[in-house]
Amino acid sequence: MPMDYFAPGVYVEEVDRGSRPIEGVSMSVAGFVGFTEDVRGDAELFKPMMITNWSQFLEYFGKQGSDGYTDFNAYLPFAVNGWFMNGGGRCWVTSIGTKLPGSEPPAPEETATKLRSSGNRPSLMFAIKPSEGEEDGSSALALSGGRVNVSILPDEPKAPEDPEAEPPLNTGEYFKVIISRGGEKLEEYTHLTMNPDVEAQVGTYVVTAINEGIGDQQASQFLSVTDMSTSGQPLSRRPVNGTYEVSPPPVISSRERFPRDVNGARDDRTGVQGIFEIDEVSMIACPDLMLAYQRGLLDLDQVHGIMEMMVSMCENNAPSPNYRMVVLDPPPCKGGGEPVPPEQQKPQHVAQWLNNFNRRSMFGALYYPWIKVANPRNAGRPILVPPCGHMMGIWCRTDETRGVFKAPANEVPRGVLGLAYETNFREQELLNPVGINCIRNFANYNRGFQVWGARTLVEPANVQWRYISVRRLISYIERSIEIGTQWVVFEPNDQDLWARVTRTVSNFLERLWRAGALFGGSPGESFYVKCDASINTHETIMLGRLYVEIGVCPVRPAEFVIFRISQWSPNQ
Structure with missing residues (x-):
């Protein structure tokens, strides 16, 4: 409406009459669910965490100074590394545990933080204190995925009560301990020493102060401490100044609870369902579903149930358009469901398995066979892993170099050393028509490994939605128009x-x-x-x-x- 004019003069009005351009949304953000080596920093167990590069993955899901892989060869680190290696950018990662369900909990000293003296000898060992009534050694901090920082700082002996008295000699052995979390100071203990026989008016033995409390100060609610030093003067046994992270013991799911942990809950943003609460995620994979099947944690029917859930959630994103796709991995089994090593799964086996699974959807994709990659935990020797992470990285790479409309095929999968099974032309004639995308070895043509398929898992007769690129292009258009026309409302x-x-x-x-x-x-x-x-x-x-x-x-x-x-x- 025009403004009121009361005085003579020149008036300038800014009027918005043009249409607002629609900016294309990103279809290249992935979501991963699986086991990790650790859960640190701001990351929480069972909840998605945004990752932008491999170094950040190590920061949140690897132990300090580690390569980020696990001792039980979880597939998720391989998938995430393959994602970044093949051109993937931003992704979200949900850790469903750092140990296999039903595993024996580690001894307390295995998860404790060990401090050393200036002479590089053992000094103190800090461990998360179990909550009362918790027999398995876990704690509230462990369940929340929280960490505690312990800072060792220089301090002085206690000042005498008589201000005129001569202060005790500061030998340099005294220090203070500050326990903090997320930048917030939780507890502080001062005038500490490694001398268990120290006089009370001068200082406090560190173990006594933290484990038992002294005077008006109570024992620590968060940590327990053990004196690992064996001999020497208090100064030589004193821990080096610095800030150290103390990890809680891992939360180990029971075998009975594990399927529920994997499924998670949308309201709590946990598990597989929690990934669907991240709006920007457009492609999803759960590589360790295969590890759970191989280790007997899930049977084939349970695996099918989780796969079905992921496909159905991709199909039901109302009221917004359905724009997500799930990349499934073929369980290493024969057609009848008998588990076999991945290298023994033949094309006819995976075709029969898909027929038994009997779930068709334009929002799903499947790749065969498993791929061979280097395993840092085994001196770089090869290991067979599901291909989902590498394939989604190729989707992202194709989006960036060509566009979402280009089929993510006839591309070289980076980081692949070999294939579990080398499919030939006649065998692919069996797989391609039913929507199983092959990764082929074209060494005879000097072309190396190639992704040689670009189909969805839609029923073969539905040719309209046969190709991954068509499905993702239409999703890209629908999602971009939905977000880019919000100004039209009202x-x-x-x-x-x-x-x-x-x-x-x-x-x-x-x-x-x-x-x-x-x-x-x-x-x-x-x-x-x-x-x-x-x-x-x-x-x-x-x-x-x-x-x-x-x-x-x-x-x-x-x-x-x-x-x-x-x-x-x-x-x-």
Whole structure:
């Protein structure tokens, strides 16, 4: 509305009449669920944590100074590393544990933090104190994934009560201990020494102060301390100044509880379901579902149940469009369900398994066989792992280099040393029609390993949604339009708004056509946008609704390239 004018002069008004451009959303953010070596820093057990590079993964999910892998060869670190190696960027990681369910809990000294003296000899050992009534050694800190920092700082002996008395000699053996978490000081103990026979008016033995308390100060609620020093003067046994992290004992799920931990809960943002609460995640994998199957933690029916849940959640994102896809891994088994090593799973086995699983969806993808990568925990020797992380990295790489409309195939998987099984052309003729994407070895053609399939798990007769690139392109368009047209809500529903919406969407689709995402020689052949009185009637306007009809013609991959050659004579 125009402003009021009361005095003569020149008035300038800023009027917003143009349409707002739609910016394409990212379809290249992954979500991973599986076992990790540790859960540190701001990361929490069972809850998703954003990771932007491998170093950050080590910061949150690897022990200090570690390579980030586990002693029981969990597949998630391999998948995340393969994701980054193949071009993946931002991802979210959910740790479902640092030990296999049912494992024996480690001895307290294994998870304790050991401090050393200036002479590099054992000094003190700090451990998280178990909560009362907890027999398994876990604690509230352990269940929350929290850590405690212990700071060793210089201090002095106690000052005498008589201000005129001569202060005791400061031999340098005295120190203070500050216990903190997340930058917040929890407890502080002063005038400490490694001398168990120290006089009370001068200082306090560190073990007595922290474990038992002294005077008005109670024992620590968080930590217990053990004196590991054996001989020497208090100064030589004193711990080196610095800040040290004390880890809680790992939370080890029971075998009975493990399926529930993997599933998680959307309201609590835990487990697989918690990943679906992260809006930006557009591709999801749970590589350690295969480890749980191999170790007997889940049977094949339970694996199918979790796979079904992931597929169904990708299909049900109402009221927003369905834009997520799940990348499944084939369980290493024969068609009848008998477990076998991955290298013994033949193409006919995985085809029969998929037929028995009997779940079809345009929002799922499956790759075969498992891939061979280097295992840092075994001196770099190869290990067979599920291919999901490497494949999703290729999806992201293709998005960046070509666009979401390009099929993520005919690409080299980086970091792959070999395949569990080398599928040939005839065997792929069995797998490709049912939606099993093969990773092939084309060494005979000097082309190395190649991803040689780009199909979804939709039923074979539904050719409209056969290709991963088509499904992801349509999801990209739907999601971008949904987010880019939020400004339309509560605008006056009239012809002016219809024209602005039409122009906004048309400009976005024309940019896609120019980038090669849509098929057609002109924008008019590639898409149409309809927003007029024929679909926005008086009744729909009275209901507060605005309808926009959009049709697009996506490009599809040339999966079969056929050259028809015949002899030709120019005289014929």
